Amino acid sequence: MKITEKPMRAAHIFVLLLLLWITPAGMGEETQDDISPAQIQNLLVIYMIAGDLETETQSATMNIAEILDGYGKTSEQNLQIVLGYGGSKTPGFGGITYVTVKELMEDASDGVIGNTEDVLYHDPDADMGDKKTLEHFLSWIGENFPADRKILVFWDHGGGYDGFGVDEITDGQLSLTDISQALEASGSTYDLIGYDACLMGALEVAKAMEPYGILLIGSEETEPGTGWEYETWIKALGENPEIGFEELGQIIVDTYMNRDDTGKTLSVIDLTKIPALIQALDRLGTSMMPYTESIEGYRVVGKAYQVPARYGSDNREGGETSVDLKSFLKAIGNQTPDLADEIAVVTTRIDETVLYHRNDEYVPESGGLSIMSPSRITPDLYEELGDDARITPGWDSFFVNLLEISGQDTEKPEIMRSDSGFLIEDPTNTASVYAEYYYADGDELILLGNEPLDPDENGEYTLPEWDGRWYYLQDMNNEDNYALLGMNFECIVPSGSVLYTSEIDLIRESLNTTAVLNIYINPQTGETRLVACPYTIRPNGIIQFSRQNLDLEPNDTMYSYAWKVDEDTETGGEWVEIGALDISGNTKLIYDILPDGTYAQALYAEYGNKPGVYAGMQVFQIENGEIKLVESETNITALQEPEENNQ
Numbered sequence: 001m002k003i004t005e006k007p008m009r010a011a012h013i014f015v016l017l018l019l020l021w022i023t024p025a026g027m028g029e030e031t032q033d034d035i036s037p038a039q040i041q042n043l044l045v046i047y048m049i050a051g052d053l054e055t056e057t058q059s060a061t062m063n064i065a066e067i068l069d070g071y072g073k074t075s076e077q078n079l080q081i082v083l084g085y086g087g088s089k090t091p092g093f094g095g096i097t098y099v100t101v102k103e104l105m106e107d108a109s110d111g112v113i114g115n116t117e118d119v120l121y122h123d124p125d126a127d128m129g130d131k132k133t134l135e136h137f138l139s140w141i142g143e144n145f146p147a148d149r150k151i152l153v154f155w156d157h158g159g160g161y162d163g164f165g166v167d168e169i170t171d172g173q174l175s176l177t178d179i180s181q182a183l184e185a186s187g188s189t190y191d192l193i194g195y196d197a198c199l200m201g202a203l204e205v206a207k208a209m210e211p212y213g214i215l216l217i218g219s220e221e222t223e224p225g226t227g228w229e230y231e232t233w234i235k236a237l238g239e240n241p242e243i244g245f246e247e248l249g250q251i252i253v254d255t256y257m258n259r260d261d262t263g264k265t266l267s268v269i270d271l272t273k274i275p276a277l278i279q280a281l282d283r284l285g286t287s288m289m290p291y292t293e294s295i296e297g298y299r300v301v302g303k304a305y306q307v308p309a310r311y312g313s314d315n316r317e318g319g320e321t322s323v324d325l326k327s328f329l330k331a332i333g334n335q336t337p338d339l340a341d342e343i344a345v346v347t348t349r350i351d352e353t354v355l356y357h358r359n360d361e362y363v364p365e366s367g368g369l370s371i372m373s374p375s376r377i378t379p380d381l382y383e384e385l386g387d388d389a390r391i392t393p394g395w396d397s398f399f400v401n402l403l404e405i406s407g408q409d410t411e412k413p414e415i416m417r418s419d420s421g422f423l424i425e426d427p428t429n430t431a432s433v434y435a436e437y438y439y440a441d442g443d444e445l446i447l448l449g450n451e452p453l454d455p456d457e458n459g460e461y462t463l464p465e466w467d468g469r470w471y472y473l474q475d476m477n478n479e480d481n482y483a484l485l486g487m488n489f490e491c492i493v494p495s496g497s498v499l500y501t502s503e504i505d506l507i508r509e510s511l512n513t514t515a516v517l518n519i520y521i522n523p524q525t526g527e528t529r530l531v532a533c534p535y536t537i538r539p540n541g542i543i544q545f546s547r548q549n550l551d552l553e554p555n556d557t558m559y560s561y562a563w564k565v566d567e568d569t570e571t572g573g574e575w576v577e578i579g580a581l582d583i584s585g586n587t588k589l590i591y592d593i594l595p596d597g598t599y600a601q602a603l604y605a606e607y608g609n610k611p612g613v614y615a616g617m618q619v620f621q622i623e624n625g626e627i628k629l630v631e632s633e634t635n636i637t638a639l640q641e642p643e644e645n646n647q
Contacts, residue, residue, distance in 0.1 A: 041241045043147035044081045044234070045190075047137060049128045049156035049165040050088035056511060057548055059225045060085065060093070061113050063155070063196075068108060070234030071101050078241040081234075082145060084137045087128035087156075087167035090114070094169060095124035096133055098140065129165055129172020131182050138186035149245075152190040152213070154179075155227070158197030160312070160322050161204040161372050161389045162542045165197070173538075176208040176388040183212040191215065192245045193271075194252070198222040198545050199312050199321055201267045202370045203281075206274050206353075207391060215245050215355070216269040217252055220324060220370040221311045221363050222533060224261035224549040228252060250356050257358045261549060263518065263531065265311075267357035267368040277349040278392045284329075284342045285395030291336070292401035295409050296428050301402060302409075302608040303430035304331035305373055308491040309365040312545055314516045314535060315488050316503045316561065316575050318609055319375025321543065326350050326367025335430075361495040362520060372399070375609055379403045381540065406608075413605045415615040421462035422615055424455075424605050431612075433605045435463055437470055438565070439484060439578065440598035440619065446578055447563040448594075449487035449500065450604065463616050466601050468593045468627030471500075471519070473558070473579075476586040482595065483579030486562025487519060497522045497529075503561040503575065506532050506550065515550070519589065528589045556583040565614075572611030593625050 046067075050060035064083070071081060083104060086096040092114020098121035099107070107116045121140070126133045156165040163175040174182075183189075193209050194217040195201075201218035209216050233251045237243060249268035256266050291297035307328055312321030326347060333343045350369055357368030372389060382389055382403060390396045414425035424431050434450040448470055453461050475481035487500040502517040513534035520529040534546040552558065560579040566572065581587070599620045606612025619631040 040080045040145060040147040041077060041149065042079045042237060043141075043145050043150045044079065044153070044237070045138075045141055045145075045151065046081070046083045046085075046153045046155055047128075047134060048083060048085040049167060050085055050090065050093045051156055051166050051168040052088070053156065053225060053547060054088040054090045054093055055168060057225050058090075059227065059547065060088070060155070063227055063230055064104060064108065064113055066230035067234060068101065068105055070231035071238060072235065074235075074238030076100075076102075079234075079238045080145060080147070082141060084128075085114075086126065087165070087169065087172075089168050095122065096126040096128055096137070097122045098137065127167050127170040127172040129167035129170060129174055131174065131178035134174060134179065135182040135185050138182055138188045142186055142188055150190045151192045151194070151245075152188075153194040153196055154200075155196045157544060157547065158195055158200040158218075158223075159538075159542060159544050160199040160202040160370065161385060162321075162538065162540075162544070163388065164195065164200065166544070176205060177386070180208045180212070188212065192217065192249065194218070194228075196223070196227045198547060199370070201265065201269070201357075201368065202322055202372075203274075203277075203325060203391060204372060204389060206269055206271060206369070207278065208388070210271045210274045213271050215249055216271050217249055218267060218269070220265040220267065220309075220322070220366055220368070221263060221359075222545040222549070223547045224259070224264065225547045226259055226261055227256075227547060229255040229259055246355055253356055253358055257360065262360055262529070263362040263533075263549070265357065265359040265363050265366045265368075268355045269369060270353050270355050273349065273353040277346070277353050280342075280346045280349045282392040282394035284339070284346050285392070285398040287339055287342050288332075288398045289401065292398060292405050295405065295411065298402065298405045298409055299428045299430040299607050300335050301332065302374075302406070303428075303432075304328055304335060305375065306432065306608065307331050307365065309363070309367070309370075310373065310490075311370055312543060313490070313501065314503070314543055315486075315501055315563075316514070320373050321376065321545075322370035323373045324365060324367050325369050325371045327365045328371065361497075362493050362499070362518075364491060364493050374399065374402055374406060376542065377403060379407075381542075384540065409607065409610060412611070412613045413607060415603065415605055415613055417615075418460050421456075421460040422603055423460055426605075431605045431607055433461055433603065434489070436602055436604045436614075437466070438600040438602070439562075439594075440600050445565045445600060446576065447486055447565065448484060448599075450489050452489055453603070461603060463601060463603055463618075466618075466620070466627075468599065468620060468622050469591055470594055471521070471589055471591050472594065473560075473581055474588060474590045475581070475584045476588055477584060481582060481584070482590075483558060483560045483581035484562070484594075485517070485519075485560050486578060493520070495522065496524060497527075504532065505559040505561075506534070506552075507557040507559075508550070508553070508555075513546070513548075513550075521589075521591075530589065552583050552587065554583055554585045557581070558583060567611070570611075593627065594622055596623050598622075599627075 054060040081101040192215045193213040201220040232255045253266045309324030309327040310320040354368030359366035413431045416423045433453045436450040438445040485502045490499040497520045500519040515532040515534040518531045532550040562578045564576045602617040603615045
């Protein structure tokens with residue numbers, strides 16, 4: 001392994017009075033001086049795994065520029081910034097490099113980061129997703145940069161309980177245990193620990209960080225590629241080196257939320273309050289155990305997990321990474337009055353722990369702290385995640401039992417005809433009921449979209465009259481260039497817009513990404529917004545969302561996917577491609593009569609994410625912009641084309 005270590009520049013001799021000669025502990029040749037480094041008032045440490053975020057969108061370079069702009073002419077005595085960056089295929093970003101803001105300033109003078117050898121430390125073979133690399137960096141910081149007040153920021157992808165960061169070269173990833181052990185081995189503690197990464201505003205993360213920090217900043221939801229806005233809060237810290245960290249945290253949250261990107265959350269969490277919150281959650285978990293001893297009890301809890309505030313959601317793989325803890329407890333309380341007192345205690349502890357949080361209108365009901373959802377977790381995977389997924393014995397036992405009984409729930413709700421509609425056999429009142437719309441391809445039904453149904457005062461459901469209109473993407477300059485979308489209803493956001501999600505592949509130049517397309521539709525104004533959220537599937541099956549939230553742009557190619565119904569399979573169907581579209585400058589989401597073809601409408605009822613049941617199937621033919629009902633009450637497993645039905 002080749003390791004290079006560079007002395008400080010002659011132009012920066014005055015820094016020696018503060019730092020002496022900086023040499024990684026135990027690496028290379030050590031240079032000792034008689035003078036100890038001066039104590040820094042504020043130290044900002046950033047561990048930046050640039051990865052594909054730099055390769056594809058230069059997000060690391062953008063944030064580094066903001067760091068430099070914010071630092072300006074700040075005194076190194078008041079604020080020192082040390083950056084460990086690398087883990088990317090981008091030239092100059094391989095391995096890991098240590099620099100202070102001074103080296104960064106000179107390196108960035110030509111507009112390119114990483115094209116200078118004038119650095120403090122460089123290991124071209126380092127894996128930034130390896131615990132030893134992080135431990136070495138933190139130990140080196142501790143030995144060479146004593147400070148009164150310290151901030152540590154992790155920058156890259158995040159996966160909540162699944163850990164942080166992906167080295168683009170090695171595919172290495174840090175687990176929460178890796179990070180905790182590196183912090184402990186280095187003897188490091190920080191006043192504020194921040195994750196500029198997706199899904200890290202989670203209780204599992206807070207528990208892991210609690211021994212090593214006072215405050216935590218993290219996002220419940222995925223983050224856009226722009227990440228935090230560094231200039232303003234670094235400038236505030238430099239100008240007021242005694243600023244309180246809670247106040248600084250609020251500035252970080254506010255400046256991040258004020259960026260133009262949407263679908264955001266960010267929280268300031270008091271790590272000193274985490275033990276009390278966990279203790280209260282332990283008692284609640286024990287009290288919830290009876291709900292994991294029967295299918296009926298499981299359905300009550302499973303329904304509560306379907307809260308609007310779900311994070312890291314996708315359709316193709318199913319489910320979400322986490323749910324908002326406060327929203328989940330509220331949903332549990334609505335269905336289990338006997339747990340009201342214990343839920344109230346946990347809710348109070350959440351309010352004490354989350355010092356400040358914000359969410360925009362596209363992420364409703366976020367309370368500032370998330371917790372693992374069971375939707376993507378099997379008992380085996382939960383065991384594999386180990387301590388990274390565990391919180392406290394009472395809650396962990398409840399969750400394990402929940403996973404086990406979930407696999408036993410194979411009973412479907414029952415739909416019965418009434419005089420004026422449909423009745424759902426649902427003793428626990430936990431079924432979700434939808435009107436669903438399908439494209440009929442021969443004897444196959446492909447789900448185009450759904451909308452939730454509420455019962456009337458008699459508990460009956462009725463299908464709405466359908467005029468053949470639904471949403472699809474259309475190039476307004478070319479009527480033959482369109483794509484149907486498989487749109488899954490998610491929720492109504494505070495602005496009144498309806499959020500649907502659709503599974504797509506997006507090709508942009510040489511980049512081919514799998515993504516969730518978030519579709520926001522305001523029924524009052526007709527305004528729409530489409531945001532593609534790319535993701536990959538880790539080897540353990542866990543979804544890792546990118547921070548590269550993308551708007552559809554001209555010259556993009558989009559492939560759309562939808563759910564093909566197959567009741568004879570365990571999953572109830574499979575994902576299939578249903579459309580391809582070249583995006584132009586005049587591509588729009590259209591709500592109009594669907595293109596000529598055969599379509600269907602039906603009532604659908606399910607428990608949680610289990611395959612459900614259908615009723616009231618109606619088949620329609622659309623031709624030349626007109627819709628005609630051609631069959632009613634078709635058996636979904638034996639659907640025939642209308643032409644055959646009429647012979």
